Every structure is written in C-alpha cells, then in structure tokens.
Amino acid sequence: MSTEVRVPTLGESVTEATVATWFKKPGDAVSADEMLCELETDKVTVEVPAPAAGTLGDIVANEGDTVGVDALLATIEEGEGAKPAPKSEKAEAPKEEAPVESAGGETVDIMVPALGESVSEATVSTWFKKVGDSVAADEMLCELETDKVSVEVPAPSAGTITEILADEGETVSAGGKLGVLSSSGAAPAKSASKDAPAAESEAPAKAGDKDVEDAPSAKKMMAEAGLKPEDVKGSGRDGRVMKEDVQAAISASKSASAPSSTPAPASVPRAPVAADDEAREERVKMTRLRQTIARRLKDAQNTAAMLTTYNEVDMTAVMDLRNEYKDLFQKKHGIKLGFMSFFVKACCHALKEVPEVNAEIDGTDIIYKNYVHMGVAVGTPNGLVVPVVRDADQMSFHRIEGTINDMGKRARDGKLSMAEMQGGSFTISNGGVYGSLMSSPILNPPQSGILGMHKIQERPMVVDGEIKIRPMMYLALSYDHRIVDGKGAVTFLVRVKEALEDPRRLLMDL
Template sequence: MATEIRVPTLGESVTEATIAQWFKKPGDAVNADEPLVELETDKVTVEVPAPVAGKLDSIDVKEGDTVEVGALLGSILEGAAGAASAPAAEAAPAAAKAAPAAAAETVEVLVPHAGESVTEAEVGEWSVKVGDVVKADDILVELETDKAAQEVPSPIAGTVVEIAQATGATVEPGNLLCKIAKGDGAAVAAAAPAAAAPAPAVSGTSMPAAPSAAKMMAEKGLSADQVAGSGKRGQVLKGDVLAAVAAGATAAPAAAPAPAAVRAPSAPTDEVREERVRMTKLRQTIARRLKDAQNTAAMLTTYNEVDMKPIMDLRKQYKDIFEKKHGVKLGFMGFFTKAVTHALKEIPAVNAEIDGTDIIYKNYAHIGVAVGTPKGLVVPVVRDADQMSIADIEKEIGSLGRKGRDGKLSMADMQGGTFTISNGGVYGSLMSSPILNAPQSGILGMHKIQERPVAINGQVEIRPMMYLALSYDHRIVDGKEAVTFLVRVKESLEDPQRLVLDL
C-alpha cells in the first residue's frame, strides 16, 4: 500500500516552499518519523518526516522546485519488508536517526502559542544540549517575541535526543524545537555526535546555501561570507540574502573576497575592539514603537514639582503598621498611582486614545508601570487601579515587578493600558521627557527626590523635592488640560488627605 508524502502547513503567512534537499532516494528504506526531505521558506527550514515505515517508492519533485502547501512530494510503500530489503550501508543513517525512537518513546517539543498577535519568536539560549537528562518542567530554552520572553519547559522526564532549532533562529507556533526520549537516561548512547547543541549561525558553514538563496546570491553578486545564515546548521536562506542586501551588502570585487562585516569598522585597529550583537525581538519592538510614537503623536511635555515631605512623613509614621497588616512595604508608587487615577477622573482626555477620526474615552484606569529588565523596558499593567486601595496597588506592582525581572510576564500582563507611569528616579534621573506609550495619550515621568531650598510661608526651607513630567498627545489633550492634570497630581501628593476624601 502506497502512502503519499505531502507539503505540511508551514504557517499562516507561508504558502509555498522550495525543495532544499532530499535525504533519501527511491528504493531506500525509511522508518516512521525519519526526515525525508528539507523544505526552505523565507523564514525557516522544515524537515518533512516519513508518515510510515517502508520503502521510498517515488519522488515527484526535485531539489530546487517550488511547491505549495498540500502538494505531493512523493510516496512510500508501507511494510517492514521494504525497509529490511534496503542495503545495510544505505540504511545505517536511518538506523542511527531511528535509534532514539527504538530505545524509548520520543516526545516532540513544539513552539507554543504566545498570543493572538504573536506569529513568530526568536530562539534564545538553550539550557540543555543533546544527551542531557531532564526532569519534567525543567527549562529547555527561552523564546523571545516582540512583546516578552517565554521559557519552554520540558513536558516529560527523559533525555534530549535532538535539538532542531539553533539559537537566533526565527520560529513560528507549532515548529519543532527539540525531541526528548522518555525515561531516565534513555537513548543517551544513541544520540549522534552531529546532533550537538546548536550555536549561533556564522558565515563559513559547511551547509550549502538553499537553492533559492544560492540563485539570489549569484544574481546579486554576493559571496557566502557576506551573508549570515539563520537556517539549520547555519544554512543560508532566501530571507538571509534579502536581509544582507537591505543592510547594504554589495557585490564583492573580483580581485579579493568581500569582508564578512556589513559595516566596516571606524578604523582597522578598532575592529578587534568592536562587538556586533543582534537586537532581540523585544528591543526591536521597543525601538519601533518609540519611533512610531514620535512620528504619529503631536507630543509635548509639561513640568511641575512636588514637595514629597508629606508623603515621606506619612510613610515613616505608618510603614511598619502597613507592612504588618498588608504584607507589603508602603512605597511611593501606590500614592502616585492613586493620585493619577484621581486626576484622570477630572481630565478624561488624558485617559483616552485616538482611533482614526474617533476619540475613545476610557471609563476605567488600567495603569501601566514601566519596569526595567535585563532584556529591556516592559510595561505591565495594573488593571482597574481606580478601584483599588493603595495596599492592593502596592501588592500588584510588586508582583508584576518580580515577574518582569524573572522573565515571567505574559502577554495578558502587558496589554490594555490606558496611561503609563515611568519612574526614572530609581536610576538617579533628575529630569527627563518620557515618550508616549502608543496609543495612550499620556505618560507621567517621576524623578529623583532631591533636597532643595524652597520658599514656605515666606521662609526658605530645605525640602525633598521631585520634578514631575507629563508627556501628552496634543492632538487630543489641550495644554490647559495637561497642566491641570499635573497640578491635580501635585495637590494629591502634597496633601494626601485628598486621596482619602476623594477630593
């Protein structure tokens, strides 16, 4: 009985692929799940496994052909007899790849779905290598999306027998990450040396460029040293060539090979002191969103200052009682968040956003709190902060801050904010102009508390002062509204009783 081999689904935005290479030829014995052919798209390479064990009967497309999802690739004659009749020398690679499956049940670890708006991720550092024994829920690898980092745990206890994606590779939900043989110590000896833990792709790989990539490099006059491969084992894909061309790579002179660097160092002696690091997905998104906010919004900033002595005296008086009752320390963010929600009720335009020719007024306050993490700035959201007490706000901010530092923030934690608070004062900033977190229309910048001489009732006193900055979208927020908003925040902080009395 013949079983058809067809092009699998490659992702929502991918409709075709190129035949990169066949691992088998007609008449070869194959085992179930053994890779038969490698397909190359603009984003990733995909290995198509054998659906059944048997003998490869026919190959309907040749290397270099372009095929669509669902197209017929070839067929397999089912049955162990077909597999057994293959020459021993040709069957050896298949036996080596099938050994882990024969030794123990193999479980595939796939790229998880990270949210509706997330269609791809970048493979970060692997925590394991081929041959490592893992327990259930051990972290295997970290995936970086344009919103957050996500750790992928092991679904079972067993041994890592294959790592399918290299660090730096771009993957989509459902793509294979690795395979784990079930059971303690299973299939360690069966792991092939060639399946060692992946390393970032570098030029000069032994893998030949994919057919479509090789054709494009020839057309553009590029050499392999000018293009960094992102495919398996550093293979150069069509997308890599397009990226190199976009980055400014040009045809190499005939007399000498072209340098591998996209940008020449400032001086020959400086080359050894430079380091080129690829931006993470998160950092790329931060850069894009901040620039988009500058290009789209009519952004202005208004400033004021607040005397922090009343809040500091209140904290000093009640901090021990507060922590004992609520189990969390009494910080400044609870007061600032509460002061902001009070001001938003009076000036709703600061809590609104523009959608085309409409203004959407929010009858709730989801306050984003900017948090610096090792991977970049993230803005988790305190939902319905206007309905929360200062203690509840402090608890939620503390929880979100820990999740941010540990890389545990989910997509849901960072969506839906209506206004943002950024505290540059924790890093020593005395004054700055924060950039809007689009599509929001306002962001409050907190700064360092510094003692300064101020006039109080005709007398010069030293007070702990803080500069406040409100950046706002002038398309929707008038100057009078912006200044009034910031004054209301200042009044609430300098007279905390207003927060209690809702004034």
C-alpha cells in the same frame, strides 16, 4: 461535514487584516496545524493554521481581501481526499518520519508553546540540555526569547533527548517543533549522525544561495514593488528577507530618489575604524526585546504629536504621612509603604477629571476608557518592560503596593506573562530611582499620556513668605497633542501636584 477556517484574534486594537498569501489551494490535503495562509495587519504578520486534518474546500477570502476578526476564510472537508498530498507535504514527510524511525521507540515532539497574543515567532536563546541527555517531566529544556518576554519550554514527558531541530539563535514559529524526546530512555546516536551528512551535503549546494526561503509576504511585496531579491538585505535567520526588510528597501529607494541635501542617517555607512580600535570593539546582536523597544519608541515619535509639560511637587506631605504610618502599614499588610501607591492614586484621581489623557486614537475615533489600567515601567537587565496594574482606580494602597512589588520582581526575573503587559491605558515611569532629575518620557503607544517621576531633591523654596528647604520633585507629562489639548495636560499635572501636596484631597475626592 466541514470545519471552518476563521480569522484568529489579531491583537489588541487590531480589528482587520489583509489576506497576503495562501499556501494551499482547494482540493489540497492538509494536516492539523499545517499553515494554510498568512494575514497581514498594520502591526504584525499572522499565520493561520489548519484547525483539523482533511481536504481544503472553498476559499472564501482570496489574496488581497480585507477580513475582520473571526471572519470565514475557508472550509476543510473531512477525510484525506482523493488527491495526493501536495509537493510541500511530500518534501516535508521524510523530516517528520526520520525522528520516529531513529528513536526505535515512542517519541514525543518538543513544540514551541503559545507565545502570547500578536506574537508569532521567537528566538531560541539557550538550550539547557543536549542530545543524549535524560530529562524528567516538566524539567526545563530550553529558553525562548520573544520581542516581549522570555518563555521557558518544559519537557512534555520523561525520557531522553534524541534530536534538537532548532539550535540557539534560530528563529522558530509558534507551534513549531524544537526537538524530539524518546520515552524509551535510550538516546539513539543514529538520529544525530543521520542528519549530519544530510546537512553537510546540502551546504555546498546552497553555498551560493540562502539557507531558507524568503517570507511569503516579503516575496509578494517585492513583486509588487518591482524589487529583485538582491536589492533587499534580509535581517531574518540566514539572511531570510522579511516583510520589514522590503519596506525598508522601498523607503530607502524613495529617500534616494527624493531631492535632499542631507542623506538619511540610516543610509550613512559606518565610518572607517582603525584596526587597533576594531580589535577592542565587541559587536553584539540586539535582543528581540531591545529591537522591539527601539521600534516602538521610534514609532511613538513618528505617529503621535508628542509634547511634554512640566511641573514640580513638594513631597513634604507625602513623606510625613508615609513616615507616620509606614510601620503600622507594614505590620498590618506585610508590605512596605512606598511612594508609587501615592502617585498611582493621584493619577487615577486626575484621570477622572481629564479623561482624554486616559484615551486612545483608533483611526478617526477616540476611545475613552472608563477604567484605569496603570502601566508601571520597570527596568530589567534585558530592557524596559511595562507590566500593567489592572483597575488601579479600584485598588487600595496596599493592593497597589503589593501588585507593583510582585510584578516588578517577576519582570526582573523574566517571569511576566504576555497578558500582564498588555492593555494599559496610562503609564508611570520612575527615572528617579536611577538619579534622574528631569527627563521627557516617550509615550507607550497607543496610550495618550505618560507621567515621568524623578529624583527627590532638597531645594530652597518660598513658603508663606519664608525661604525653607523642601524635598522637591520635578514631574513631566508627555501627551499626544492630537487628542489632549495643552489645557487638559496642564490641568492633569496640576491635579496630580495638588493631590500629592495634600493627600487628604484623595480621601475627600477633591
């Protein structure tokens, strides 16, 4: 009997991948969850683990082949097979057995939990416990940081920590091992001391080299591009060269060879800094979340034909309606009536008339969405995140307010799940809470529109031939001009303005 190895889910809007590297060959013995091959998409690199232990049978998709989601990659035959374990397994065997021998009792591995769709690795942010500490079941052991959320790792059972395999700052893969827990209640000192000399003895041998091997996909790309390892500066842990580093090196070499009077900003070294100034500076590594924010925002500028159109809205009607019903609203629903529910409702109303603002481009296709999953940008101490209010067009005012309030609170506490930040079709960003009077928001790919709200400020306006003081707000709609024409963008913003200046239009669907 054989077990099929298939292409896993590759992430939102990703339907195919390229087989980059096979780590095993037919006839090799494999253990459950051991990495078999690596797939590359246009967004991420995905490792495919073995679904069961056995012997690798036929490889259906070879390196370089393009495969779709759930396509057959290979088969695994039952049994360990007649062939001896591959070299990689022999080399890793002592590592796996060492904690068990040193523990002197039943041990439990502390593993990296599922990190979410399209997220394959994380950085160990903080260990709350150290070797020798006793822990209770489900007690928090450490915190991992991905490029989207923070993930807490609970103790799988009660016991004592006997070994920590991934220190703070190290990068770990989904399903990797973080440490070992002994349920015997005693922390053997043998475990830590046994590994220490080994680490020390290895250090001199590797002093002139990297601690870890470069990523397989990076090696392959370097070979194809004719680059040497010393030509690429690694950004991974301990200088490990990643696929992105090779891409950057290739781009840099192209830029250098192209005739240009102005060097690329990325190639310009930092200007010399006086010793006095350098002593007063602080260099801090960017968090994975901040790196992802930077990359995605720049990708949005490079990919979309982004344009922004502006308008202003008189907030008098909304403010009067809110003041009239806010006490009754809070008494009945137990939550305050804010402005966000009005803006969400107004945007849902406008998106029905201008559906291309709620669409996205997929290759040469346009995907029109018959639903509104509203992203609401929230500022947190670690950076900007965008939780998604699903089916916002079908929600009442109090459900919208309650959902946004709950998600905003959990976003600031770092408690949002990956699923709650994916699948948005349109986004609202409220810079007004920080005092912004006007700005141009950047698209949240692959979305085609984002509405920027701003500060409400009283200004003199002409109303019915008279100058009156009105609470005014500037609105900004950034949109992807590839699928949204100027007429559609302006129409959308005008419909939002009309709905806010006369909220009765929302009730009458006008």
